[in-house]
Amino acid sequence: MSSHPVQAASRRRLLQFLAASPLFAQAALAEGLRPSDPVDWAPRDLDQLIADPKQALDVFDFEPVMKKNVPPAHFGYMATGVDDETTLHANREGFRKFALRPRRLIDVSNIDMRTEIFGAAYDSPIVVAPTGSNRAFHPDAEIAVAKAAKMGNHLQILSTVATTSIEDAIAARGAPVWFQLYTTQRWEVAEGLVKRAQAAGAPAIAVTLDVRTPAKWETFVRLRRTDTRECGSCHGVNDYLSRKPNFAGIDLGGVSSTVVTNLNWDLIKRLRDLVKVKLVLKGILAFEDAKLAADSGIDAIVVSNHGGRVEDSVSATIEVLPEIVDAVAGRIPVLVDSGFRRGSDIVKALAIGAKAVCIGRPYLWGLGAFGEPGVERVLAILRTETRNAMQQLGAPSVQDLTPAMVRRV
Numbered sequence: 001m002s003s004h005p006v007q008a009a010s011r012r013r014l015l016q017f018l019a020a021s022p023l024f025a026q027a028a029l030a031e032g033l034r035p036s037d038p039v040d041w042a043p044r045d046l047d048q049l050i051a052d053p054k055q056a057l058d059v060f061d062f063e064p065v066m067k068k069n070v071p072p073a074h075f076g077y078m079a080t081g082v083d084d085e086t087t088l089h090a091n092r093e094g095f096r097k098f099a100l101r102p103r104r105l106i107d108v109s110n111i112d113m114r115t116e117i118f119g120a121a122y123d124s125p126i127v128v129a130p131t132g133s134n135r136a137f138h139p140d141a142e143i144a145v146a147k148a149a150k151m152g153n154h155l156q157i158l159s160t161v162a163t164t165s166i167e168d169a170i171a172a173r174g175a176p177v178w179f180q181l182y183t184t185q186r187w188e189v190a191e192g193l194v195k196r197a198q199a200a201g202a203p204a205i206a207v208t209l210d211v212r213t214p215a216k217w218e219t220f221v222r223l224r225r226t227d228t229r230e231c232g233s234c235h236g237v238n239d240y241l242s243r244k245p246n247f248a249g250i251d252l253g254g255v256s257s258t259v260v261t262n263l264n265w266d267l268i269k270r271l272r273d274l275v276k277v278k279l280v281l282k283g284i285l286a287f288e289d290a291k292l293a294a295d296s297g298i299d300a301i302v303v304s305n306h307g308g309r310v311e312d313s314v315s316a317t318i319e320v321l322p323e324i325v326d327a328v329a330g331r332i333p334v335l336v337d338s339g340f341r342r343g344s345d346i347v348k349a350l351a352i353g354a355k356a357v358c359i360g361r362p363y364l365w366g367l368g369a370f371g372e373p374g375v376e377r378v379l380a381i382l383r384t385e386t387r388n389a390m391q392q393l394g395a396p397s398v399q400d401l402t403p404a405m406v407r408r409v
């Protein structure tokens with residue numbers, strides 16, 4: 001006779017708990033039984049946070065430290081996805097759908113991760129993605145990020161809504177920094193931002209395409225409700241953009257947010273005529289749009305779903321990357337972001353055909369946890385993991401990473 005459904009469910013939960021217990025696993029091994037696999041022999045103890053960046057074993061060690069250091073509303077702004085956060089989770093789950101195919105008997109004594117983008121050389125294909133409002137996480141803000149990028153010779157992309165100006169970011173980086181552009185609803189604002197970035201020495205303008213409606217950030221709102229601070233003195237009504245340094249001197253009449261509903265191919269063509277440096281489109285998820293970008297004289301694209309922050313129920317970027325790379329057919333570089341946390345994630349994208357991989361939240365965890373040293377350590381961990389993954393794959397250089405080294409499972 002079958003068990004009662006409630007009893008059966010309780011038994012399953014008990015077995016799952018025991019199977020995950022190291023003590024049970026040791027007893028099972030002593031009895032010759034096979035425990036569940038993998039066994040969590042060394043759980044991450046969130047009550048014993050790392051006290052120094054050097055103690056971090058992976059980038060995830062920084063997030064709980066950031067959560068401890070940063071006010072709830074600010075942490076929620078960083079951590080939130082949109083709606084059910086399906087896309088936020090899909091970005092991580094997507095990597096499990098691809099397996100690496102290592103090649104053997106290849107000398108990997110020396111690993112060359114150097115990457116060239118638009119004629120500029122970088123020591124790795126890991127790019128510092130644009131993220132807004134970094135001063136909410138640490139007083140040194142994007143300056144700390146730029147100095148960390150300089151330390152590892154990473155390409156950095158600065159957000160339109162950074163709390164540091166493009167001029168100051170380039171000075172701190174000691175090299176040109178790309179400028180991410182929100183065009184806003186008024187052409188004159190976009191024009192002013194482009195002219196400022198070009199005058200500062202930005203070699204590329206990366207236009208974000210996907211912020212087309214106000215985001216429903218439920219995690220952010222729920223955490224903000226737990227924040228006991230009085231925020232009115234810092235966050236006035238309708239002054240979000242005017243408080244950002246890159247908008248200084250630009251008339252923002254009628255513009256109060258980064259939401260853009262009027263962005264179309266005609267406006268992109270107008271930007272192409274205005275922009276004298278490289279023009280990049282960020283937020284491509286459909287191979288048709290990738291092909292149109294290459295056909296339209298765009299210099300590069302970033303496959304991105306904004307880290308799950310603006311659209312829910314869209315595909316993980318790693319899942320759409322193969323068809324987009326095929327559609328572009330090598331005519332322009334393809335960069336990718338959203339959900340990258342491990343070196344193995346990075347080499348999967350590079351093997352599929354991405355030119356570089358952009359990292360966002362992980363370096364913010366480092367920034368909020370320890371400032372510049374935290375960002376440096378996050379980037380160093382990712383570089384080491386990427387190098388190790390290349391060695392395991394049998395790829396002595398980034399150019400040796402090929403589609404044959406990854407397969408969908």
